Amino acid sequence: MRLLILGGDGMLGHQLLKYCRGAHDTCVTLRRPLQEYFEQHFERELLLKRLERWMQELAAERRCGS
16 A cells, blocks of 8 residues: 655654554655654664664573573
């Protein structure tokens, strides 16, 4: 399904984008530059995913005795 989210940098729009972007062909309109938008709404999410992956790898190493 193709989705167009108007106002993607608003309170609801950025949440809709986070929820729908993996499962749908999603486009969004923004008021500010894309890089600024990404840093505000998605950088923290990516850092948390990296931390979670690192913690899982560390736990696996401990189980294996490495």
